[in-house]
Amino acid sequence: MTAFILVSGMFTGPHVWEDTAVQLAPAGAEVHAVALTGLGEPRPTATDGIDLETHIADVLAVIDSVGAAGSREIVLVGHDYGIHPALGAADRRAEHIDRIVYLDSGMPQDGVPALAAVPDQSLRQELAECADADSAHRELPSPARDGWQRWGSTAGIPDAALDRLTALAAPQPLRTLLQPLQLTGAAASLPITGVLCNGNGASIELIQMRVGFGDPALQALTDPRVTFFELPTGHWPMLSLPAELAEVLLRAAAGEGHRLVAAGSTEPPAHLRPFLLEVPELPRERTGNVDLYLPPDTEGPRPAVVFVHGGPVPAEARPTPRDWPALMGYARYAAGQGVVGVTLDHRLHDLIDYKRAAADVAAAVELVRADPRVDGDRVVLWFLSGGGLIAADWLRQPPAWLRCLAASYPILAPLPNWGLLDSRFHPVDAVAGAGALPVVVTRVGRELPEIAATVAEFLAASRKCGANVEVVDVPNGRHSFETVDPTEESREAVHRAMRSVMAHLTP
Known part of the structure; x- marks a missing residue:
């Protein structure tokens, strides 16, 4: 008994x-x-x-x-x-x-x-x-x-x-x-x-x-x-x-239930698998916590796309996010399109770290905009996964130089057990201030239910306030689809999202 x-x-x-x-x-x-x-x-x-x-x-x-x-x-x-x-x-x-x-x-x-x-x-x-x-x-x-x-x-x-x-x-x-x-x-x-x-x-x-x-x-x-x-x-x-x-x-x-797989015990974890596209092996320049991928032809200041990783990611994690295949793949893809691709490491190591992570992102953006090879008046911020909450700062009062905000499989409202319900990191609330800012959301059809609910809530709020939101759907994609679902559907979704972003950087 x-x-x-x-x-x-x-x-x-x-x-x-x-x-x-x-x-x-x-x-x-x-x-x-x-x-x-x-x-x-x-x-x-x-x-x-x-x-x-x-x-x-x-x-x-x-x-x-x-x-x-x-x-x-x-x-x-x-x-x-x-x-x-x-x-x-x-x-x-x-x-x-x-x-x-x-x-x-x-x-x-x-x-x-x-x-x-x-x-x-x-x-x-x-x-x-x-x-x-x-x-x-x-x-x-x-x-x-x-x-x-x-x-x-x-x-x-x-x-x-x-x-x-x-x-x-x-x-x-x-x-x-x-x-x-x-x-x-x-x-x-x-x-x-x-x-x-x-x-x-x-x-x-x-x-x-x-x-x-x-x-x-x-x-x-x-x-x-x-x-x-x-x-x-x-x-x-x-x-x-x-x-x-x-x-x-x-x-x-009775001892039943799902058992977790230890890190490195089988295939690489999702974030360390290869990027789904073949992209040019462009070199990068590293300054502090920021990496720049410059297009082959760098004459004249170029627009920039800053990719913001998700999390929380443990401080001890190696490699750090800017060395993850998906982040490097996106940045090199952008550079191959003639813009400066940017990745960075921010300090979102725990749920209490959103303020300092947001400060890291803001500082990285200013560093990038001050670079003479970057057109500081044409910048895109592209958030992934848990980094999506940081997007609230940029949605609430978009600066004139922010030409587009993109988000892939993002978390767009704090999850109930995160204790951030009344915080500033609430894109669902912030989108009312976005005005005409173009927003490109890549939505995966096989998303985690708790995250999918935040995306649905964000899109409902966007429709209510008339925000300029485009959705790129990946019906069979999962969270981190660029490394876990290397299908033609996934590749086309990445191409569509990048084409939309690039269109907003055109003078």
């Missing part, structure tokens, strides 16, 4: 698991939903002394109770904040736990408080500033009905369930977020399963992409004892897809 111990996230209690428990029962599973002190019933009149250790003790009590009742497989499930007390308890009872399930949650680290996993970056900063003796006795108010989106996507939650979630929500004791998690490493060898919610911006393909980048923090996830599942819903699958979640939990307990 399998016993599932379910630990809910911020503001919530055992009630969120009720529908999932009903679905697990026919399979003969035991279900134990943990009531975290201050969040479940009954609620204490004072929460001053409640911290992360209090919640770890709550989970330990259930583990000990289940273990004392007889021999059975224990699967410990932590949702959202709940993974912190769950992992803390597993670290102290590792011998009793058979698997840990991370349900749309982060990856807690030793010595790091749960505050680091709060998705809203502005709120995280606000709470960090409150991390003093007085604030430790305070609570974080539970969200109003329209405020849950700040904590994760509510996609798929029925109205009645969202009403109930709001009515039963409890304030979160701040000390549970501020106290660092202390781990000995005892649970590090336990099998784990990640359940990712696509509607909240998470997917297996995105994680595999970051593994391919060489992100050292994710290499442990390629262990064969680690499996993954996806659910096409928002951050609260126990409310939106309880039956599907129950099935996934049962399969996780």
Whole structure:
């Protein structure tokens, strides 16, 4: 028999698991939903002394109770904040736990408080500033009905369930977020399963992409004892897809699921495969973090196309993006058309780095425009993937010298779990200021659902404000299609996009 111990996230209690428990029962599973002190019933009149250790003790009590009742497989499930007390308890009872399930949650680290996993970056900063003796006795108010989106996507939650979630929500004791998690490493060898919610911006393909980048923090996830599942819903699958979640939990307990491929273990990762076009092997000039590919005939100042890579890309990744085949291929292709192709490395190493990455792009553009071989009044910015959010700065107030803005398989609105909902990096909002600026979007038909939703939202906003947007479709293309889908359809899409960009650089 399998016993599932379910630990809910911020503001919530055992009630969120009720529908999932009903679905697990026919399979003969035991279900134990943990009531975290201050969040479940009954609620204490004072929460001053409640911290992360209090919640770890709550989970330990259930583990000990289940273990004392007889021999059975224990699967410990932590949702959202709940993974912190769950992992803390597993670290102290590792011998009793058979698997840990991370349900749309982060990856807690030793010595790091749960505050680091709060998705809203502005709120995280606000709470960090409150991390003093007085604030430790305070609570974080539970969200109003329209405020849950700040904590994760509510996609798929029925109205009645969202009403109930709001009515039963409890304030979160701040000390549970501020106290660092202390781990000995005892649970590090336990099998784990990640359940990712696509509607909240998470997917297996995105994680595999970051593994391919060489992100050292994710290499442990390629262990064969680690499996993954996806659910096409928002951050609260126990409310939106309880039956599907129950099935996934049962399969996780059986050791099923997708396994990631370690970087370099088979074929090269997508970003290091050859560019799909044969382009001239033009040399480059390197200045700092900027590379220039000059056309063979450089008489007179030439227009420039600046290619901005995506991310986040780990700081340790080698080669760096400007040495990736696709970026070099695009820049050489542009140079072969008689303009200056430009690539650069910017410092988008984490989701909190968008401001400094945007500053790197702005500085690179000024460096390029100041070059005497470049016509500073005729420049195109071409963004790829996660670099698309940086385009918001240039859409909001396009300078006169920006003749076109291009974007390939871009992310055009922050994903729900990125914590950037209220930031300046929101092209969907910024496009209203684009005016007559030509925008060329290359859209792939087999895009990751969470990214495709941002492109659809951007195009809807563009139509509403009358922006000058052209779409180049690659119906069978995937994200990074220039290296993963070297088909005639893909090649023609690259040619079409480049022809459109070049047309806007014609005097």
